[in-house]
Amino acid sequence: MIPRRPLSQFPIQKIKDDEIENAYHWFRTFISDQDWMKRKNDIETYLSTVVRTTSPFSEPISEGTRLVIQKDQIGWYLFLVHCYLFEPHKYEFHQGARVVPIFKRIGTDIKLVTQIEGIGKKMRDMFKKRKSEADAILFEVLTALLWTRNGWDVKIIEEGKGGKTPDFEVTKNSKKWQVECKRQMKTADYTYKETKKRQLMISQINQMLLHFNVVLDITFHVELVTLPDSYLFDLLKDIIPNVKAPGTIISNETIDIDLSFVDIISIKNHLKQYSVKNNSPQLIELIAKKEVDHSAFTSGFLGSFFYVGDGEANNLYISDIAKAYGVHCYCDCEQALNAKARDVKNQIFSAIGQFNPEYNSIIHIGMETFDGPEVEMLRTQKIINTMSSIDTRDNKLCWIFYHYFQSYSRSYEPWFFDETVSTATSFINPVLPIKKTFLILPEDEVTIESASHWDKKLP
Structure with a gap:
C-alpha cells in the first residue's frame, strides 16, 4: 500500500497570479458550481485509473497513453488551471504549459474580453455544447481579443444563421473586415502512430535497460512504422549487457544509438532533499541528466x-x-x-468558403510546433506552395496570419511559451490592419528577432 502525506507536511507553495485568476474566475461564471464539481470529479476519477504504479512503470507504456481528456477538453483545461492556482500538488506540468499562458493572456485583458459582442454565448456554447472543441474556440477568443487590443470593434457572428458565415466581423471608423479562425489539431496522426510504435519497441527492451540503468539516445533514419516491434530488442540484446562505458554503440544507415548510464547515486541524493513528482520535468531531467523534450522521451524506474x-x-x-x-x-x-x-491548405479553402465574397476578409490560422525545425521548414514550403494556388479573383481575401505556438516545462519553471507570427497578403489591401500580432505573448516582453522560435535553442 502506498503511504500518504498530508498537505500540511508538504513543502509546496500556491501560486499567486492575478491575471490567471481573473481568467479562471471568469471562465467559472459559465459553469455552475454543481456542474463544475461533477466534471472535476470525473476528471480526477479518470486520472486515478489511467496512471499506474506497477513496476517498473508509472503508465501503460505499450499503449502510448496520453494524459488528456478529449470528451471534455474545456473541463480538462479548467482543471489544469485550477490545480496550477489552488492544488499545485496535482498540477500536470506538460499539459498545463499549453493552457496556463492562454488564461494569462485572457486574464490580462479581462475587461476587453468581456466587452466583445457575442463573447458570452461563445463561451456558454464551449462549456455546454462544444466541450471537445476548446482549442478551436479559445483560438477564436484570442483572435477576437487581438483585434480588440488593436482598437477594433469586434462582433462575433452566431453560427447557423443565414448560411455560412465567418467567425466575426471587425470595424473601425469606415473600415470593415470579415475574420475567420482555423486551429490545426495539436499533433499529426502520424506522430501518434509513431509514438505508439516507439513505445511498443521500447516495451521489449525496458527490463534490460532498467537492469543496467541505461539511457539511450536514438536517431532513426527510416520510418519507425516500417520496423518490427522486436527491432530494438533484436539489435541490443547482446550489446547492452556488455557495455561498460558511455559512447556510440551502433551507427549505420538505419539507426544511430548513443548509450549512457543513469546516475542513481545523484538521484538518491536529490530525493533525500527534495520531493519529486511522478511524470514531472524534474524526474525526466534526473534520469536523462539534461533537459529534453518530454514528448519523445520514455522512462521507467523501480x-x-x-x-x-x-x-x-x-x-x-x-x-x-x-x-x-x-x-x-x-x-x-x-x-x-x-x-x-502538415499543410494548412484545407483550413485556408474552408475559411474562404465562409466569407461573403463582396467584403474584405482575413484568415487567422493557429498551429503548434512540437515536431522540430526540420518539420517546420518542410511545412513552410508547403504553405508557400499553397499560397501560390489561391485564386483571389472570386473573393477578397486580403491577409492570412499564421500563428505558431510551442509550450514546454522545466524543473525550475512550470511553463514556457513561444510564439511566432508570419503574414501573407494578396495585395488587394496591402496595409497591415493591426500593429499588434501576437495572440498570447505581450509584445512589450518579446524580443523580435529575424528567426522563428523553433530555430532557437530551448532554455
Missing part, C-alpha cells in the same frame, strides 16, 4: 512512492529510486518529417 493529500489524481510523488532507464528518440527520415509537416 522506486518508492507516496501520495500527497487526499485521493489519487495526479498527486503521486517519489521518495526513492533504485533503478531507472530512459530512451530519447528522434526520426530524421524524410518520409516521416514530411508526414508530420
Whole structure:
C-alpha cells in the first residue's frame, strides 16, 4: 500500500497570479458550481485509473497513453488551471504549459474580453455544447481579443444563421473586415502512430535497460512504422549487457544509438532533499541528466512512492529510486518529417468558403510546433506552395496570419511559451490592419528577432 502525506507536511507553495485568476474566475461564471464539481470529479476519477504504479512503470507504456481528456477538453483545461492556482500538488506540468499562458493572456485583458459582442454565448456554447472543441474556440477568443487590443470593434457572428458565415466581423471608423479562425489539431496522426510504435519497441527492451540503468539516445533514419516491434530488442540484446562505458554503440544507415548510464547515486541524493513528482520535468531531467523534450522521451524506474493529500489524481510523488532507464528518440527520415509537416491548405479553402465574397476578409490560422525545425521548414514550403494556388479573383481575401505556438516545462519553471507570427497578403489591401500580432505573448516582453522560435535553442 502506498503511504500518504498530508498537505500540511508538504513543502509546496500556491501560486499567486492575478491575471490567471481573473481568467479562471471568469471562465467559472459559465459553469455552475454543481456542474463544475461533477466534471472535476470525473476528471480526477479518470486520472486515478489511467496512471499506474506497477513496476517498473508509472503508465501503460505499450499503449502510448496520453494524459488528456478529449470528451471534455474545456473541463480538462479548467482543471489544469485550477490545480496550477489552488492544488499545485496535482498540477500536470506538460499539459498545463499549453493552457496556463492562454488564461494569462485572457486574464490580462479581462475587461476587453468581456466587452466583445457575442463573447458570452461563445463561451456558454464551449462549456455546454462544444466541450471537445476548446482549442478551436479559445483560438477564436484570442483572435477576437487581438483585434480588440488593436482598437477594433469586434462582433462575433452566431453560427447557423443565414448560411455560412465567418467567425466575426471587425470595424473601425469606415473600415470593415470579415475574420475567420482555423486551429490545426495539436499533433499529426502520424506522430501518434509513431509514438505508439516507439513505445511498443521500447516495451521489449525496458527490463534490460532498467537492469543496467541505461539511457539511450536514438536517431532513426527510416520510418519507425516500417520496423518490427522486436527491432530494438533484436539489435541490443547482446550489446547492452556488455557495455561498460558511455559512447556510440551502433551507427549505420538505419539507426544511430548513443548509450549512457543513469546516475542513481545523484538521484538518491536529490530525493533525500527534495520531493519529486511522478511524470514531472524534474524526474525526466534526473534520469536523462539534461533537459529534453518530454514528448519523445520514455522512462521507467523501480522506486518508492507516496501520495500527497487526499485521493489519487495526479498527486503521486517519489521518495526513492533504485533503478531507472530512459530512451530519447528522434526520426530524421524524410518520409516521416514530411508526414508530420502538415499543410494548412484545407483550413485556408474552408475559411474562404465562409466569407461573403463582396467584403474584405482575413484568415487567422493557429498551429503548434512540437515536431522540430526540420518539420517546420518542410511545412513552410508547403504553405508557400499553397499560397501560390489561391485564386483571389472570386473573393477578397486580403491577409492570412499564421500563428505558431510551442509550450514546454522545466524543473525550475512550470511553463514556457513561444510564439511566432508570419503574414501573407494578396495585395488587394496591402496595409497591415493591426500593429499588434501576437495572440498570447505581450509584445512589450518579446524580443523580435529575424528567426522563428523553433530555430532557437530551448532554455
